[in-house]
Amino acid sequence: MITYSIDELFDGIRAGNRRLLAKAISLIESEREADRVIAQDLLTKVLPFTGKSQRIGITGAPGVGKSTFIESFGLHVISKGHTVAVLTIDPSSARSGGSILGDKTRMHELSQNSKAYIRPSPSHGTLGGVAHATREVMLLCEAAGFDVVIIETVGVGQSETEVASMVDLFMALMLPNAGDELQGIKRGIMEMGDIFVITKADGEQVNQAQLAFQQMRAVLRLLRPKSSHWSPKVFAVSALESKGISDVWECCDTFFTESEKHGVLATQRAAQNKHWLHSLLENRLRQRFFEFPPVADQLSTVEQAVIKGEILPTLAAEKLLELLPFISINTTR
């Protein structure tokens, strides 16, 4: 698959060559062992040129108007002198390689803009896989000079948590359904969001959007803010009428200024890197443990016994762990 050297890819990325950036991303996303080794070398080479962007995560259920919002938001950010990369994650889309055409159609004007780059992240089946590739794709985009990177997710499964753990600012979009119908908000989102955006605040929905806005603000006031330097903000916007979009971007700007001022950005990214290391270690350790033939042979029997209450989980865990050679030598605590 790879027909370029690491140096060619590196130079291409640094020069902002879209075609080579795309090649490099495909390499990163490849599951072939040979590609992975090269990908790691390339990433190591670009590493010093990463980390300079503002990383923004955006989530929202299907139908909330994410594409329309991101198109409008992205164009506004570009008009302020930035370059924008949009990485879209849809864990529900299969391993077809994502819906490139779909994304380009649904963000038509943005995808045509020379300061924007839109790239879907295929899901690789597992969510860990998504996050893994997406983080690294983000690094490539930063090395290519994009100074705002938007990661979009529809929020299936754990994808919001994954995305929140790799961005600086997390934004949640929601429909202008006030009252009981706001139940669409997944609870965890309330914890993660730095900015909440009520979409489609136009036409007949203006009043509803206003009501939803007030309710959200009331709810947020009741909850303990996740950090001491920022309390979550709410906006009602209309991408259709370009209303409120610039306010959201100004708020992002303030967020980043405040984060810089309090030294939070660097601390948060260091913590994210450490967390990333540990979650990789844990995932792979777990994966290899469960794939270790003696464990794989017994797991489902043991699990069934635990589920039926025939054996205590503590005892079952010890039985399975004893199957590992290196582990049983060492510690018995």
Added chain:
Amino acid sequence: MITYSIDELFDGIRAGNRRLLAKAISLIESEREADRVIAQDLLTKVLPFTGKSQRIGITGAPGVGKSTFIESFGLHVISKGHTVAVLTIDPSSARSGGSILGDKTRMHELSQNSKAYIRPSPSHGTLGGVAHATREVMLLCEAAGFDVVIIETVGVGQSETEVASMVDLFMALMLPNAGDELQGIKRGIMEMGDIFVITKADGEQVNQAQLAFQQMRAVLRLLRPKSSHWSPKVFAVSALESKGISDVWECCDTFFTESEKHGVLATQRAAQNKHWLHSLLENRLRQRFFEFPPVADQLSTVEQAVIKGEILPTLAAEKLLELLPFISINTTR
């Protein structure tokens, strides 16, 4: 330490002998390897006699009036013909063995009642340790015939999540501070609670409690319920004036009836057991990995490099995993 045979302990527990139950619990909580082996045998022996209780988790920040509520609530539950075991977890209390006297003083009347049993769980330093012992202590209490087991936590760190993962019903207590001051609610709690109780709804605080009650109800309506068969309920109570306590217990009763009816209880417990097995496996796998000498030697250097952005977490993870003999043989994916 152990001067009783497993059979003696088993018979004592089944006969409801408090002194032998306490001995057995100390055995479970012991960190000595020899004790742990005996403890597992004892647990295996009592296992068929467990699972018959209603397991209720109660959380609330210090000062919210947990002891007063649990005393009042426990006595009410006993008046309805039940027997109640209260296990208290306070991760902030050191390994002194818990604050037995403290708990007995703060729930004086309940601790004197022949149908109640109050036992603090020492924290063992780690939260995993708390949960580990507490689950097993709960099983012993069930084998001893208690048909309502209350697990209380002040909710430091992850303890609420741990407790929520071992009970059938999770209850959160909060002060009658309306508006901005309700910020005391940890956000995650909103996701976990089946019943929310506003305490101290008496004297001058009656109006405030009423306001807090309405606000909580509004907030809960905005959030997606965690299960389809139950939407969280809110109560304002006064333990001092015994107001609302019986309503909370009736609500618990309804919860259990509904859960039984929908077959949710058995399913949830099976899932909890499976989850317990997996979290034990993961914790111990992780612990032994990080204690494995070659890994322990290099970890902090690698971590620092990751935090400083000098090496990619992916590469760092591979380096560390390569140190494991059994793991590198097998799979390279």
